[in-house]
Amino acid sequence: MNEPKQDRIYASERPLQDFVFDEKVADVFADMINRSVPGYATIISMIGMLADRYCSPGSMVYDLGCSLGGAALTMTHHISHKDYQLIAVDNSAAMIERFQQALDGRHDSGNIQLVCADLDDIEINNASVVVLNFTLQFIAQERRAGLVRKIYDGMQPGGILILSEKIRFADAHLDELLIDMYHQFKQVQGYSQLEISQKRSALENVLIPETIATHKARMQEAGFRSCDTWFQCFNFASMVAFK
Numbered sequence: 481m482n483e484p485k486q487d488r489i490y491a492s493e494r495p496l497q498d499f500v501f502d503e504k505v506a507d508v509f510a511d512m513i514n515r516s517v518p519g520y521a522t523i524i525s526m527i528g529m530l531a532d533r534y535c536s537p538g539s540m541v542y543d544l545g546c547s548l549g550g551a552a553l554t555m556t557h558h559i560s561h562k563d564y565q566l567i568a569v570d571n572s573a574a575m576i577e578r579f580q581q582a583l584d585g586r587h588d589s590g591n592i593q594l595v596c597a598d599l600d601d602i603e604i605n606n607a608s609v610v611v612l613n614f615t616l617q618f619i620a621q622e623r624r625a626g627l628v629r630k631i632y633d634g635m636q637p638g639g640i641l642i643l644s645e646k647i648r649f650a651d652a653h654l655d656e657l658l659i660d661m662y663h664q665f666k667q668v669q670g671y672s673q674l675e676i677s678q679k680r681s682a683l684e685n686v687l688i689p690e691t692i693a694t695h696k697a698r699m700q701e702a703g704f705r706s707c708d709t710w711f712q713c714f715n716f717a718s719m720v721a722f723k
């Protein structure tokens with residue numbers, strides 16, 4: 481397999497613009513997300529294991545905000561039966577095109593259907609597993625409760641929602657410490673100070689993190705009977721909620 485192209489998007493000084501998931505980002509996304517989300521590879525692999533436990537025969541699995549299909553592909557790899565359909569959705573045409581190209585070269589992609597759409601415009605039905613892996617953080621805050629409710633309503637009893645997010649902390653000192661440690665992590669991953677600060681500014685109005693308490697309250701409000709964090713590294717966490 482080819483090495484993913486290196487993310488150099490913010491390596492030289494550029495005018496400040498809000499971050500978008502365009503061709504340039506899609507082109508380097510595999511490298512970008514692996515070097516920008518601490519624990520990404522672990523989270524992806526554990527999503528596969530969770531999906532295998534909870535994907536019931538005859539049900540639907542959703543990967544919402546699938547990008548290049550990291551979570552979708554690991555789920556199809558782990559789920560031990562074939563009696564399910566996986567719908568992977570993203571509103572970035574650049575991401576969906578590349579994911580489709582990757583699928584075209586595979587023999588085991590029969591269960592996956594790709595949809596290029598906004599999450600507001602899709603239906604969720606008969607789902608046993610729904611994944612929002614670092615996607616909800618990009619949805620306008622006032623739309624988040626409606627989306628989580630729609631997901632809950634479209635799930636089977638006994639199904640799970642896996643929600644991974646960049647998070648913030650109510651305690652200002654802890655918040656500052658974990659952001660700082662995160663930036664140190666990015667430096668260790670080879671990003672320069674300029675890259676770190678330009679990316680941070682570009683995401684300022686686009687990626688809005690919330691506290692774990694806010695996420696839990698929203699999921700409980702939607703009807704999930706219980707939810708908790710199963711992974712955390714610095715200011716990145718993954719939660720699981722049970723219908």
Ligand code: GEK
Nearest residue numbers: 501545546547550551570571572598599613614618
């Ligand atoms: C992974 N889950 O590799 N409708 C549909 N898609 C959206 C919307 C929306 N309203 N808003 C954002 N997206 C992936 C990583 S990346 C996370 C997810 C990151 C899509 C957006 O186009 C992008 O592909 C994805 O959500 C977020 O496991 O870059 O930090």
